[in-house]
Amino acid sequence: MIWLVNIYTFLIGLSRAFYTALFNLYLKDNQISNQIIGNATFYYSWGLAIGGFLFASLSDRIGRKKTILLTMPIYSLFGLLRLSNVTVIGWLYVVSFFFGFFDTSIIMPTISVIENSDEKKRLRNSNINFAIVLLTGVIGYFGAGLFAKSIGIFLTLVLSMVIALLSTIPVFAFPNVKLSKRKPKKETLTLTQKTMLIYYLASGALVSLAAGVFINFGNVIFLDLFGFSTVAITNVLAISQLSTAATSLFSHKLTAKYGYKFTLFLVYLGVTILIFMMPIFVLNPFVFSLAYVLRYVLINISTPMYMVFCLSYLPRTSLATYSGLSYFLNNVMRASSAQLFASLSKGGTTNYAQLFFVSGSFYFVNTLITLLAFYVTYKLSTKEAVVTNDKTVNHEKNGRRTNSSVNRNYLTSSALRKRRNRKASVHLHMPSSRIIPNSRKWKGK
Incomplete structure (x- = not known):
């Protein structure tokens, strides 16, 4: 089962990397302002939030396989519709929402890996799956730049949605899980479990709010600040993914030596310091690119640690529900970060110094609640x-x-x-x- 999930993860990850790297640049080529780009991302993130929560709950009833086969073809269709009539702003917002609504490409593999791994292999399998996501990012970002240069951004985006549709092929080989029709008994969480659940939801939301600026608009940031070409931007993104993929394979050694708590705290503290220093790094494009890569590496290697550590406290029967709730909150926060980006982009220019300060503040709050949660x-x-x-x-x-x-x-x-x-x-x-x-x-x- 795990290897089938990994094949699906590879294909859908390749598709996402192509689309993520180029779509905002495609809008910029069509003279769409940063404010409208931010608003389109806002509606896309709200679609992710609502759809992710609903389909995570639905997958508990009909299974992960049927959920993926139901959503991914529709997701591919709206990905193609999103490329047409982009100058019609209302249309762009509507299709962006539904494109996000049917996007289950992140939450389904995550749940499948965690629930199909025993306690000894859970972190290892999560790290391997996460490394595959990052590897496809490397290939996808490099490939996106090369394809965009040779066949154009539009055709490359179309190709990405074709790959998304093809990613459902290994899903047909997923086992048909026979789900119990009996209503599960209501489980009472201990105080420690409740504390960890609150931390799991709050920390994920804060990191999503802080990182949403870089996740959604990293390509726009490099274009606005330094005028990088499409190939240069995708190369920076690819190097970020490659560095993270390499380090994520060994991150479990850090947790084995220092433990989950100490490692997570140091990572969050390091990211906070980096973000507050971004306005200084902007003075040099090479230094800023290096800091961007380092931030990307640190926050992404913490993701499997954070998820495995928190979800390991909680009942297996409720993993999908808790993951779906977290996914909902995280994407609501990303929608908020998109709205923040749009609000700071009025008048045709974006106040990046203020944007970095706000992002760093959210990282700082996350570091504090991490320390507090571990103490409690x-x-x-x-x-x-x-x-x-x-x-x-x-x-x-x-x-x-x-x-x-x-x-x-x-x-x-x-x-x-x-x-x-x-x-x-x-x-x-x-x-x-x-x-x-x-x-x-x-x-x-």
């Missing part, structure tokens, strides 16, 4: 560990202690039991049905 989960786990010890003592005194009574409520490995008196584990409280990454190795506890 640590305190909660310590408190619950004490309660666990008290209950264990009472069971022993009453002669009623059984292995099942312990395992039903807490995951306590032999290694953790040996270390209980010395160090409280962040995940000591978790039920045995949860999938826990290498939490014990965070040196920041």
Whole structure:
């Protein structure tokens, strides 16, 4: 199953890279202003938000395979319609919304990889899938520049939608998952799980709001600030993807050595500092390009860490729902960043210094709530560990202690039991049905 998902990821990733790299430049070639480009991205992001949430929930009922086969042909159709009559602003906004609404190319592979991997291979499989996404970005961005130069931007964009349609071929080989018709029991989350769910949603939303400027308008930024050619812009984007793909293959070693929490905190702090320094880097196109690549690498290698770490706390039966909710919030925030870009582009020019300051502020807030969330989960786990010890003592005194009574409520490995008196584990409280990454190795506890 995983290799089929990876093939689909490769093809759809190639299509997305072509389209993402060139569509805004296609609008600029048609004399469309930054304000209108920002508004079109705003409607596209709202389509992503609403459609992603609805189709993630639908996929829980009809399966991932049927959801992809339903949405991707319609997505390809609206991708082609989006290329026509771009000077008719109302039309551009409407087709942009529906293009985003049927775009399930990101959320479906992510859910499929996480739910079809066991606890030992979950991060590795996520990193491999994410590296494929980045690799297709490298090939797609380089290819987009070359194809645009040889056959033109319009035909290259048409080609990208043909590839998107072809990406459904391996999906036909996906197994037909027989979904249970029984209504799942309502699960009660622990305080630590609730804290992590809130952090998962809030952090994803803040990063999307901060990064949306670079995700949606990176090509426009290079064109406006330095007058880069299409080939030069796509080369910078490709180098960003290539660097991230290379480093993401080894990011799990950082989490193995320093733990998820410490690594995530340092990455977010580093990105925050970089963004605040962007107005200085603008003075030199090479330095700015280097800083852009570094920011891209840092924030993207943190994505699989953040997702695996947060979702590992939560019930498997609700992964798609939580992912869909996060996807919705993230795209609402990207829509907000698009609106911010449009509001700062009135009068024909964009105030990039102010844009970088606002983006950096959101990264800074995300860094603070990351630190706060990790502190709260640590305190909660310590408190619950004490309660666990008290209950264990009472069971022993009453002669009623059984292995099942312990395992039903807490995951306590032999290694953790040996270390209980010395160090409280962040995940000591978790039920045995949860999938826990290498939490014990965070040196920041």
